[in-house]
Amino acid sequence: MDIRGLVIYRNLKHQTLFEQMAGFMGMSEEKESTDSFACAGQLIELAAKYGFEGNLWHCFLALCLADNENAYTTACEVKGPAGGTLDLLAKEDFAIFKALFDFDLSSLAPSSLWSLLADYRPALQESRVFNRRIKDRIVELAKALEQASDLEGFQQTMVEFYRGYGAGTFGLNKAFRILEKEAGGLTVIDPIVNVEHIYFKDIVGYELQKHKLIENTEAFVNGKEANNVLLFGDAGTGKSSSVKAVLNEYYSRGLRMIEVYKHQFKDLSDVLEQIKDRNYKFIIYMDDLSFEDYELEYKYLKAILEGGLGKRPDNVLIYATSNRRHLIREKFSDKRELDDDLHNNDTVQEKLSLAARFGVTIYYGSPDKRQFQSIVKALAKRHQLDIPEEELLLEANKWELSHGGLSGRTASQFITHLLGCDFT
Template sequence: MMRLNVRGLIVCRDFLSDPLLQAVMNFVSDPSDEAAAGQAAGQMLEKAETLGLSGNVLRQYLLYLLGEGNNIAAASIEYSGTFDTGLEQAMLRDMNILWPYLSKKPSDFMTYTLFDAYKPAYPRTYPAIAALDAALGLCAGPAEAAQIVLHHYTVHGRGKLAKYIAFRVRESGELVGIESFPYFDWADLIGYEAQKARLLSNTENFMAGKDCNNVLLTGARGTGKSTAVKSLVCRYAGLGLRLIQIGRGQLAHLPEILEKLCNVKSKKFILFFDDLSFDENETEYKYLKSAMDGGVTPQPDNVLLYATSNRRHLLKETWHERRDDMEEVYRDDSTNESISLSDRFGLILHYAAPTQEEYLQIIAHELEKAGVSLSKEDLRIQGVRWEMEHSGRNGRIARQFVKWYLGNKK
C-alpha cells in the first residue's frame, strides 16, 4: 500500500489542512487502525456525494482542490493576470509531489475499491475542472503539468470565478454564483441585426482590451434586450467574461464591487442592470451615476456596465417638468438631471416592437429547433391569433406561443 505524503507542498499549502487528505494520510501511516480507515472512507464518500465526483474520486478531488485555487499562485495570477519564473519553479516542486497521486487509484492507498470508479447519486460537471483534467491527461510529466496548472489559473481563474459564469449579489454585497445559468445562443436572437452588430462589436472590443462603452439597451418590452446581454457571457465565458446582475436596491454596493473586481485582472466583467428605471423620488440612481463617471472609485478597465430599460432616460419624467411657465433655469436643471444618467452610457441601442413578419420568424425559428414546421399560412393564422389574445407581439410572447404549441399540439 502506497503512502500519501503531501507535507512538502509550498504552493498548495491548503492541501495540508484538508480533512479528506488528512484522514487518508492518518490511515496510511497506520493501516491497522480501523477507526482511521473508517474516517478516511467516510470523508471520501462525503466529498464524492457532496461534490458529485465520478470515477477516480482521489484524482477528481485533487483536481477540484487545484481548481479552487486557494493558493498563492492562483491569487497572484488573479491579481496580475500573468506569472513568471518564480511561480513556475514553485509550482514545479509541488507537481513533483502531486503527480504520482494524480495517476493512482484510491485503492492504492486504502483497502476500499468503491472509490476507484465511483458513481454518485447526482453527478456534477465542472467545466473548468474538466478542462484541467483533460489537459493534465495529455501532459508527459510534472514540468508540463506545472505549466498547465498556471495557465489554467490565467484562463479560467480560481474558485467561484472559475466555477460559475454568472453571479447575483447578496444584500451584504457578496457575489453568489448562479448554479444552473441557462445557455443562450447568440444565433437564436432573431431580428435587430443593427443593434446586435453594435452590441457584439462593443463587447469584442472590451474582450480585446480596446476602447469600448457602457451600453443601455432600451425600448419595447419582450424584445430580447436581456437575452442579448446574457447570450454574450455564454459566447465569451471561455475567454474570461463573467456576468454580475445587480438589483436596483443594491446600487449602494457598487463602489465596493468595483474595488473588488479591479483586483481580478484575469477576468472581464459585465455588470448587468436589468429592467432599470427610477421613479421621481428615488435617489439610488446617483450611485450608478457616480460609479460610471465622477466618483472617487473609478470604473476599472476590466468592467463594463450593461443596462436594459423600457425607459429611454431611465428616470421618470412628468409633464410638470416640461411646463412652459416654469422658470427656465429650473426647467433646464430638471431636464439635465433626467437625462444625466442615460448620458453616461456611451452606446444606446433602441429596440422597437417587432414587425409581424419578425414576430412570425421568431416563432418559426423556435419551432424548428424543436423539430416542428408549420406552413406559412398556418403559422400566420395561429401566431396572429395568439398575438391578439395577448398584449401585442414581441419575442417573449412568440416564445410563450411556442411553449403552448409544443405542450398541446406536438
Template sequence: MSKKPAKAPSRTSAKTVFRPVAKPSVQKPAKVAAKRPAAPPSDDTAGRIARALEAIAAHLAATGAGGAQALDLDAADAFVWHPNGRLSTVPRVSRVEIDLLKGIDRMRDILIENTERFANGLPANNALLWGARGMGKSSLVKAAHASLNVARKPADRLKLIEIHREDIESLPALMDILRASSFRFIVFCDDLSFDGNDASYKSLKAVLEGGIEGRPENVILYATSNRRHLLARDMIENERSTAINPGEAVEEKVSLSDRFGLWLGFHRCSQDEYLAMVKGYCSHFGIAVAEDELEREALEWATTRGSRSGRVAWQFTQDLAGRLGVRLSTK
C-alpha cells in the same frame, strides 16, 4: 402654738404621671452602598454566553467565507452579486441562442462588436439597451456574453455579473472586488429605472463616469430599461415645475443615461418580424406544424395578448410545444 409643717406626700402614695420626652432628632448618616463583588455566573448563564459567542464567531466566519468566494472567479462564468459582499455562482444561465433573436439584427451586431473589443482589451463603451418590453434586450446581453466565450480559453473568458436594481448602492463595493482581478467583467443590471425620491442613481453615476476612481478598466456596464432616461416622466416633470432653475434640475436627472456611451433602441416589431421569430423557434426545436396553421395560431395568440414581441413569440412557442409534446432546451 406653733403650726406644724405639712408633710410631704409619699412617693408611693402620689400618682406618678409619665410624660413622653421628645428625643432630640439625630440625623443619621446616609448609608453608603457598598459595591459587592459580582456573583460568578451560573452554569446556565455561562452556557448562554458561550452559545452567543459561538453564533457570533460562526457569522464572522461565514462573512469571511463569502469574501473569499467573491475572489474565486474561476468557479463559473456567471455570478449574482449580493450587497453583503458575496458573489454566488450561476452554473447555468437562463438564455437563448443568439441566432434565435430575430428582428434586432442591427442592435445585435453593434453590441457584439462593442463586447468583443472590450474582451480583447480595447476601448469600449458602457451600453444602455432601452425600448419596448419583450424585444430581447436582456436576452441579447446574455447571448452576446455566451457567444464570445465559445472559443476563448478559461483564463480569457468574460465573466457576467448580475446586480439587482435594488442593490445599485453597493456597486462601488463590487467595483473594489473586481478591480484587482485579472478577468474582464460585464456587470449587468436588468430593468434599471428609478422612481420617486430614489437617490441611489448617484452611486451609478459615480461609477460610470465622474468619480475620482471611475470604472475599472476590466469592467463594463450593460443595463436594460424600458425608459430612455431611466427616470419616470412625472419625476422629470416634477423637477421642472418645482426647481428654481428647471433646466438645471432636469439636466441633473437625465445626465445618468448620458453616461452610457452606447444607446441601443428596441422598438415594437412588425407582424412579419413576429412571425419570423415564431418560425425560427419552431425550426430550432423541431416543432413540425403546417405553415398556414402556425401563422394563424401565432397571430391569434398575439391578438389575445395585445402585443407582438419576441417574448410573446417565445411564450406561444412554449404553449405549442407543450400541446404537441415537444421538449424544449435552451442550453
C-alpha cells in the same frame, strides 16, 4: 512528502478532508484520528454534489487545485506561466500534489471500498454545483494530472488549465450575483450555477442591434476602449436575451458577468475593489433598470459610471436594460414643476445625466406584424414543429391578441405553448 510543506496551496476549500486523507496515506500528522469510512463517505457526497466520476480522490485533488485562488493561480489565469519565484514555489507544492496523485487508492483499507472509489460510476443526476461543461473539465483535469509522467508535465498541465479556464470561483463559473454582506465584511460575489444558454443566433431579427452590441463587446474583450451600454425599448424584444448571449459567446475569452440590482448599488465600490486586479473582463449587468422620483440609488450608479473621484477599473463595463430611455420616470406633471423651478435646466440635466453616461444606447422596438410572423416561423423551424404555416400563423395571431401583443417574448411563449401541446 508531507502536506505541511505546502506554501502556496493552503486554506483549500475542503481543507479538513484534504488533511484527513493525506493523514490516512501517511502524508500528514492527522493519521491517527482519521476514519477511512468517514473520508470515503465525504468523497462520495462530493461526487454526488459535483457530478464526479472515475477516481474520486483524483477528482477531489483536481477540484482543490482548480478552485483555489492564490498568488500563483491568479497570476497564471488567462495569461499563462507566472514566472519568477512563484513558479519555483508552485513547483515545490506540485511535487506534494503529484505524490498524492501517485498514491494507489486501492492499497488503503478496506481495499474493496477504495477500489470502488478508484473507479466510481456516478448516478444519473447532473451536478448540483457546476454545469456539465465545468464538471467535465474537472474530471478531464484529474485524468490529465494522473497521466503526467513527471513534475514538469504536472505543472504545465495546471498552467494550461489556469490559462484556459482561470482559477477559483471566477474561473469555474461565468455568472455571479452579489449577496448582502455581514457587518464589517466584504460583499459576497456568489456564483450562478445554471445560466440560460442563449446565443446571438437564437435571437431572431434585430441584426443592427446585435451588431452594435457585439462590436462594443469585441473591443472590450480585446483590451481596447469600449463603452458602457444601455439597451432600452419595448418589453419582450430581446434586450435581456442579448446580454445573456454576450456572456455565453465571450465566456471562453475571459468574460464574466455579475448581476446587480439597484438596491445593491451601494455595494458596487466593494465589488469593483474585489475584481479590479483579476485577469478577466467583467460586465456588471443591471436588468430592467429604472427609477421612480423618490428613489435615489441612481446617484450611486452615476458615480460608478463616470464622475466620481475613483476611476472605474479597465476590466469592468456596465450593461443595463430598461424599458425607459432616460431610466428615471418622466411625467407630464414634471413640466408644471419645472415652471415653478428657479433653475429648471439644472433639474432637466439631473434627470438626463444618468442615461447620458452610457456611451452606447441601443433601441429595441416591438416587431411589426410581418416581423412577428418571421420570428414565429423561425422558432417553429428551430423546434421542428410539424404544423402547416397557414395554421401556425393563424394560431400565432390569436395568441398574440390575448397574450401581450407583438414581441419576441410573445412569439417564444406561443411556441412553448405548442410544444406543450405536442405539436411536433
